[in-house]
Amino acid sequence: MVKEIKGTSAAPQVDLEEAQEGALLTRLHRYRERNSALVRRKKAAFTKSYGRLYCEACGFDFVKVYGDRGEGFIECHHTIPVSALEAGRKTKLADLVLLCANCHRMVHSNKPWLSVEQLRRCLTRSSY
Template sequence: MEALKPPLEPQTRTPRFPPSAAQAEFAGEPLKLSRTAQNIRESIRADFHLAPVPDEDIYEASEGRVLTRVHSYRERDRAIVKRKKKSHLKKFGRLQCEACDFDFLEQYGERGEGFIECHHTKPVSDLQPGEKTKLSELVLLCANCHRMVHAARPWWTMEQLRKALEH
C-alpha cells in the first residue's frame, strides 16, 4: 500500500502583474463590487431594449447616470507637450495645426491662445516603459484633424491626413 504523502508547503509566488485598478478599488468591498456589477448589467440591458423612435426630431434620452469606469492608460509627460508648443511658437510665431493650418487664437481670440492638441506620431501604446519620446515625434493638430487621425485603425500618418485635406 502506498504511503500518504505529506501536504505540500504553501508556496508564495510573486504575481506576474501588479493588481489592476479594479482589483485595488474593490478589494475588501464586495458590496461596492456587487452594486457596480449590477449597474453595468442594467446599463447593458437598457441598451438591448431600446424602443423604436418614431420621430428623430423629438427623441429624448436619459443621461447623467453616475457610472464607474476603470481602465488602464498610458502615462503622458505634459512637459514635452509644453516644449513642443514653445518650440513651434518660436519657429513659426503662432500655434497652428500642422495639417490644416487652423489657428485657435486667430479664430477664437484670447480664449484660443495656446490651445492646440499634440499628437504622437509614434503611438504611445507602442512605447515600452521608460522609452523616450522626441520632440520630432510630436505634431500639433487641431481637434478635428487629431480626431480624424484616430478615427479608425490603422491610424493615419501625417501624410495620409494631409492628402485627405487636399480635396
C-alpha cells in the same frame, strides 16, 4: 467593468430624439503615462519657429478664430502610438505633431491610424 444602463443600446435608433443620460458610472482601467512638460516644450518650440500655434495638417489657428480664448490651445499628437511605447522609452519633440481637435479625431478615427501626411492628402482633395 462597465455596467450597461437599462434602456441603452449600442445599436442606432433612427427615431431616437431623446435618451436618458448622466448616470454615474465607475470605471477601472489602465492608461499610458504622457509627459505634459514635453507637450509644453513642443508648443514653445513650435511658437519660436513659426511665431504662432496652428494645426500642422489643416492650418487652423485657434487665436485667429477664438481670439485670446484660443491662446496656447491645440492638441499634441504622438506619431508613434503611446500604446506601442515600451515603459521608459523616450519621446522626442520630433515624435509630436500639433493638431486641431478635428484633425486629431480624424487621425484616430480608424485603425490603422492615418499619418499626418495621409491626413493632409485627404484635406487637399476636399472642397473645404
